[in-house]
Amino acid sequence: MRQTFRLFKTAKAKALLFFTLFGAAYLLLPHAALASTNIDSVNHWAWNDNIGWVDFYSTGNVTVNSTGISGYASSSMGYVALDCNTSPNGNICGTSNFQVTNDGNGNLAGWAWNDNVGWISFCGNASGGSTWNGSTWVCPSSPTYEVTIDSTGNFQGWAWNDNVGWFSFNCANTNTCGTVSYGVTTVWSAQASGWLESSTLDTGSTGTTYNSIMWNGTQPTGTSVKFQLATASSSSASWGATCASNACNSSACDGAFVGPDGTSNSYYTPAGPGIPVPITACYANGKRYFRYIVYLEKGANATTSPVVNGVVVNWSP
Numbered sequence: 001m002r003q004t005f006r007l008f009k010t011a012k013a014k015a016l017l018f019f020t021l022f023g024a025a026y027l028l029l030p031h032a033a034l035a036s037t038n039i040d041s042v043n044h045w046a047w048n049d050n051i052g053w054v055d056f057y058s059t060g061n062v063t064v065n066s067t068g069i070s071g072y073a074s075s076s077m078g079y080v081a082l083d084c085n086t087s088p089n090g091n092i093c094g095t096s097n098f099q100v101t102n103d104g105n106g107n108l109a110g111w112a113w114n115d116n117v118g119w120i121s122f123c124g125n126a127s128g129g130s131t132w133n134g135s136t137w138v139c140p141s142s143p144t145y146e147v148t149i150d151s152t153g154n155f156q157g158w159a160w161n162d163n164v165g166w167f168s169f170n171c172a173n174t175n176t177c178g179t180v181s182y183g184v185t186t187v188w189s190a191q192a193s194g195w196l197e198s199s200t201l202d203t204g205s206t207g208t209t210y211n212s213i214m215w216n217g218t219q220p221t222g223t224s225v226k227f228q229l230a231t232a233s234s235s236s237a238s239w240g241a242t243c244a245s246n247a248c249n250s251s252a253c254d255g256a257f258v259g260p261d262g263t264s265n266s267y268y269t270p271a272g273p274g275i276p277v278p279i280t281a282c283y284a285n286g287k288r289y290f291r292y293i294v295y296l297e298k299g300a301n302a303t304t305s306p307v308v309n310g311v312v313v314n315w316s317p
Contacts, residue, residue: 036063037071039064041057043182043183043184055073059079065102068082070082070099072088077114077116078115079115081112084098097132099137105190106148107139108123108148109130109146120160122147123139123146127140146158153187155185157169187304189298195296196308197239197293198291198294201291201313202288205317206286207286208287208315210229210284211276211314211315213312214311214314216310216312217307219306220304222299223299223305224269224299224306225295225296226268227259228258228268229257229259229292230256230290230292231254231290232287233286233289238255241253243258243263255291260280260283292313294308296308
């Protein structure tokens with residue numbers, strides 16, 4: 001006879017991921033954007049004291065990814081091109097090589113261009129802006145200004161132009177959010193991860209055999225869901241205990257969260273939702289109580305995180 005636990009109650013959550021009452025996990029996403037842009041439809045404004053608002057949404061083509069920004073924004077002084085390959089005049093990289101680049105962690109560098117005010121630098125210091133290293137634009141050492149994208153997709157910081165001065169990408173830069181709220185937000189964000197530890201579950205059997213672990217939900221491309229399992233003979237075990245060498249059925253390793261090789265360095269990684277992965281018997285069996293930790297990871301190129309609606313641990317008495 002096999003029995004199944006369906007576990008929904010959560011015990012602990014760790015940001016950057018947020019968990020609902022029933023264990024669903026997700027990253028908060030901004031409002032929907034135009035089909036060919038991943039800029040938010042509400043939060044898409046930067047500010048300059050001389051030319052006013054710069055709109056990163058209305059052109060419908062500004063896109064952020066892990067290597068840079070493509071497309072062009074609009075302003076009272078005309079378009080602001082963010083990539084020579086996708087300028088308002090098409091690909092002009094043969095005569096003018098520029099782009100606003102992304103290091104994959106949301107740190108921007110490089111240059112944008114406007115026909116009326118010239119170059120707009122996205123990071124730099126008193127000595128100058130970004131330099132070309134043969135493959136990408138690189139900030140100078142110890143930049144005193146830089147535009148970044150945080151883990152929730154919000155732009156932060158300042159860009160600079162020699163003719164019109166500073167461009168602010170978030171009202172927090174100017175301490176005006178209470179009166180004039182503005183900013184630029186994208187669906188893209190740097191790699192995010194989080195984890196959730198279950199409460200203690202009781203199988204009711206001192207001879208339990210743990211068979212498999214599985215989860216239900218959705219898994220977008222570029223994300224992962226993985227588990228570690230801890231078992232113990234007592235519900236008052238030291239959950240999260242360290243275990244130098246998890247020998248089969250070792251009572252010394254009660255409460256240690258481990259993967260298939262019996263160590264904390266490995267993980268049970270199902271191929272996707274609804275697909276069980278076997279639990280290594282000798283590191284878990286014969287113990288009545290258990291907990292699991294689920295780890296959720298969102299890669300730099302993924303636009304949404306995994307959603308875990310439920311976890312299924314299959315066991316036999």
